[in-house]
Amino acid sequence: MRFFAIGFGQAGGKILDLFMENEKLRGSNTLKALAVNTARTDLMGLKHIPPKNRILIGQTIVKGHGVGTDNKLGAKIAQEEIETVLNAIDEMGTHEIDAFLIIAGLGGGTGSGGSPVLAKYLSEMYSEPVYAVGVLPAPEEGKLYSLNAARSMITLLKYVDNLILVDNGAWKFEGMSLRESYAKINEEIVRRLAILARAGEPVEEGLVGEMVVDSSEVINTLRGGGISSIGYATLPIQEKKKGGGLFGFLKKKEEQVVTAEEDRSTRISSLVRKAALGRLTIPCNIGSAERALVLVAGPPEYLDRKGLEKAKLWLEEQIAGVEVRAGDYPTRRTKHIAALVVLANVTDIPRVKQLQKLAAEAKEEVEIAEKERIEKTISLFEEEDLEPLF
Numbered sequence: 001m002r003f004f005a006i007g008f009g010q011a012g013g014k015i016l017d018l019f020m021e022n023e024k025l026r027g028s029n030t031l032k033a034l035a036v037n038t039a040r041t042d043l044m045g046l047k048h049i050p051p052k053n054r055i056l057i058g059q060t061i062v063k064g065h066g067v068g069t070d071n072k073l074g075a076k077i078a079q080e081e082i083e084t085v086l087n088a089i090d091e092m093g094t095h096e097i098d099a100f101l102i103i104a105g106l107g108g109g110t111g112s113g114g115s116p117v118l119a120k121y122l123s124e125m126y127s128e129p130v131y132a133v134g135v136l137p138a139p140e141e142g143k144l145y146s147l148n149a150a151r152s153m154i155t156l157l158k159y160v161d162n163l164i165l166v167d168n169g170a171w172k173f174e175g176m177s178l179r180e181s182y183a184k185i186n187e188e189i190v191r192r193l194a195i196l197a198r199a200g201e202p203v204e205e206g207l208v209g210e211m212v213v214d215s216s217e218v219i220n221t222l223r224g225g226g227i228s229s230i231g232y233a234t235l236p237i238q239e240k241k242k243g244g245g246l247f248g249f250l251k252k253k254e255e256q257v258v259t260a261e262e263d264r265s266t267r268i269s270s271l272v273r274k275a276a277l278g279r280l281t282i283p284c285n286i287g288s289a290e291r292a293l294v295l296v297a298g299p300p301e302y303l304d305r306k307g308l309e310k311a312k313l314w315l316e317e318q319i320a321g322v323e324v325r326a327g328d329y330p331t332r333r334t335k336h337i338a339a340l341v342v343l344a345n346v347t348d349i350p351r352v353k354q355l356q357k358l359a360a361e362a363k364e365e366v367e368i369a370e371k372e373r374i375e376k377t378i379s380l381f382e383e384e385d386l387e388p389l390f
């Protein structure tokens with residue numbers, strides 16, 4: 001799956017930078033990456049997106065300092081400078097890509113306001129699907145972030161072919177602050193995107209996928225303009241050494257490592273279940289998904305067609321719809337078997353409901369506060385009979 005990815009704002013840029021690093025490390029050069037921001041320092045902090053593929057917008061308005069969580073300003077700047085962004089995309093080349101992928105934190109200003117604007121233009125100008133990865137703010141970030149995210153989500157859903165949500169609140173790591181968790185959350189997001197990017201890619205020389213998933217199957221799964229959540233699970237593998245002895249046995253117990261000789265089919269199907277029922281990028285009711293896609297990657301001797309088919313049947317029972325696509329990707333560049341489950345077009349997502357509620361409250365509070373402020377300011381001058389200067 002060849003993505004043209006645009007990291008919008010700080011979170012989007014950082015996640016895309018890591019995605020780029022990951023793709024380089026695994027020897028793939030199919031990912032096109034462009035970072036767009038109103039903050040100069042955010043762009044300067046990127047390491048793997050080449051400087052020529054970083055665009056600073058809004059310089060005349062915010063002087064390279066970001067929009068300070070004002071997503072209306074973020075949207076306005078993106079609208080005014082959309083030509084610059086679209087020209088950069090065109091110059092980088094779009095003829096070989098399968099889809100656009102906009103990545104942004106939806107609680108801030110630049111990415112939250114800018115990504116729906118970009119999604120609108122890309123969906124009008126190109127036939128390739130436009131997906132967004134939207135990072136939702138954690139509850140402790142406050143009502144302004146909720147209001148921003150809710151507004152951005154509603155607008156994005158008008159233009160994208162699919163919105164993959166990631167909930168920072170659900171992903172905050174034990175004993176860590178949200179900020180300290182960012183790096184780990186970003187790694188988790190990139191792990192999932194990297195597996196998705198393997199769909200339809202030529203496999204390493206000498207390897208053959210048993211059930212290949214093409215990029216068109218990813219596109220068919222994600223069609224329809226809904227919200228998706230992604231599950232993921234891995235299992236470490238271990239080459240079976242002759243005379244592994246007591247140490248080998250202990251290691252196996254501790255780390256739950258597996259060897260190729262164990263029941264492959266059960267192992268694959270339980271790994272897929274673990275991915276679907278475990279921690280999703282956004283917690284949701286799996287029974288409300290319209291479609292699903294399963295991708296399993298790992299060394300070929302650990303992959304198994306029967307196991308995948310079993311997992312597919314099981315998922316068909318779990319989701320609301322009937323469309324489940326499944327495939328595998330053999331690779332020797334890993335010491336794990338990884339299962340990815342995309343739950344497409346889910347409708348029962350408690351965090352989104354909660355965000356809408358918080359956003360509605362925040363909107364009302366802002367309006368009341370503004371009205372009161374105007375009234376109080378006027379009343380400050382009511383008693384005096386002074387004329388304004390002009």
Ligand SMILES: Nc1nc2c(ncn2[C@@H]2O[C@H](COP(=O)(O)OP(=O)(O)OP(=O)(O)O)[C@@H](O)[C@H]2O)c(=O)[nH]1
Pocket residue numbers: 008009010011012014015038039065066067068069070104105106107108109110111112135136137138141145168178182183185186
């Ligand atoms: N997962 C994750 N979330 C992040 C990261 N950085 C910021 N966020 C979240 O993204 C939201 C803020 O968005 P940013 O991308 O920082 O803001 P921006 O788009 O650059 O906009 P302004 O800074 O307002 O100009 C908040 O909800 C943060 O919790 C990150 O590296 N990873």
